[in-house]
Amino acid sequence: MKKLLPVQMPLAYAYQFYAYPLTILANHAKASDWVLSHYVNVVYEHSWKTAPVPFAFYTYDYSQSPWLETLRLNREWCTSTPGRTIDDYVREAIDRDFYVYLTLNFRYIPDRIAYDRAQDYPHDIMIYGVDDQDGTYSVLGFDHEIMYRSTRLPQDDLLTAYTSMGSDPYYDVPFTMYRYNDRGEYTFDLRFVADSIEEYLESHNCSAHFQSLRDPWWDRAYGMATYDVLQSYLDEYHAGSVEYDIRNLQVLWEHKRMMVARLARCAELVPPVGDLVDPYKQVERQAWTLRTLMLAHAAGHKAGDFMTEAKPLLDGIRATEQRLLGRFVACLDEASPTAGRRRP
Template sequence: MSRRILAVSYPLVSVYPKHAIPFSILSCYDSSQAWIYSNYIQLRCSKTFLAYHPSDAFDFFTLYPEFYENSFFCSERVTADSLTNWYPYAVNFFVDCINRGLYLYTHVDEFWIPGTAAYQRKHFPHAVLVYGYDHAAGTLHIGGFDQVKYSFREVAYDQFEAAIQGIVQHKHQPNSRHSDHHNFTYMLRTDGSSGYRLDLAWIADQLWDYLSSSNTSGRFRSIANQADDYYGLAVYDKLEQYYEQEIRETHEVDLRPLFLLWEHKKIMLRRLAFLEEHGSLSYGGFASPYTAVERKAGNLLNRFIKSRLVSGNSPDYAILGILKELTASMKAEEETILARVLEQINND
């Protein structure tokens, strides 16, 4: 076989690779909607967000331990050392897996991947999806982040090979940014079916946690100890603190927390429309008013993008006022609407 491209679709959630990559596959299947809309409700914020600045300090609260709990995927994993020992030319491994209908969630050194922010600038381990190949063009088809956003594109075999070998080499360097999770390539198979049914009780539990800023991780103590983070509506206040510090200290402003906020409102809006369409909520009573919340989150993100383009790293104190005004409005409107949603689900 000289060419094979597995199905992908632009992901509904793309703020971080751990969401964007599985959603690139799940978004191809209408059958995944029940699982998607039963999850991705809660938000979390690391308590170290002001001092340490972890890359995913603000995130959805979801459990993704190697995809095992997602019933849509059958998954296997292999370490970078094993992969390169078994396949001296690693590209052959990816081609073989694609021919078996497997998607590859792997980690590469983006120093070797054109179009990324790290290309030829710094060694940077990052996750990508490999979903196709073309021998005639000498390229693999990948999903990953370019300099701005998640996108699908092609990368030459030799460049991808160097990026895989770079992961093996980079982890042994002093002061390496390599983490244990960079070590793995995951092989994912799905036929788009899982038998997962919409779980209104679980939706209600998460909505309660979100509205009360309760620690949802405590519901999963059989898997991991409770995480001491901020949750739910409390994340709005942490966003304000984060951006106030970033702007006053003239750090380069990270837009991902605002992108996360917008994606949370986007998927919540689609969830409400889905529940209305399927008779789980009164039609027209929730999605329509929630549109204003999603629009404000998008407006806030766009205002920050414009501010960064105009002022660069110079402090823009006016944007802080816009942030506080819009987040206060969003928080109040969202709390009112979702409290009504929770009340109807509990009373039905």
């Protein structure tokens, strides 16, 4: 068997749990309106020092999209049929055009930071190809150089990497299968986009929308309020009291990158929005510069006071974004007026 499902670099990829669905959808232009209608708000845990995902886009369920068929199995199910192994499930899934998202022990995954080390390191990964000729699976994720890209996993190592998790507790991603659903439907709604942007500007707790399904996350900052928490992280990093974690500034940049694409799409429908695209691209470049500054500082390539440059950059991003997104909402309000907001 030799089969490779398509993957494409997504707009956002700081965390693999949302990077993988976006990687699949990036291959299909018709899914773009759904992506750009979401990934608007962000959430930051006040207890960020101990949180596994301190700062990220807010999504109720990263795996759900009208353009994805999503199936989930647990480990009990995957080991309940005599004679069938994880290899059988993976091969059958890929043969049926499903991408496989699961947890493996990175001690047994080449080109990962924990490969061949003494400690177990369970982590999520996605398998998207099989090649019996060279005896490998194609996998995607952050490699040993912390680059989001494809590598090869010897087929003989999959079973060991799946079953040998060690004795420590870990977050076990269910055996999740994604398949692109070409029959999906989604209407790009300017009113919904405007409401979502306004929620971001007002730091609205968007998790409250899903209270019928799960308790809201009240102990977190949302939207513009996340800047204060991010500033706290940068202050403590500069003081040497917390470790370097580029994911925080990666998420900041990804949020601006996604917003540029959203503005460009809305400009196709509401021409005045076009005046905001280039100014907001400058916000995105400032976020990229801040991220690069931290990378250089952590690598020892940047001398001087980190916060002398970082704080004005972050303050400028916050102020300019608030002004531009306020104008964005006003443009959409004028193009799609309603008697009242949809949200509570």
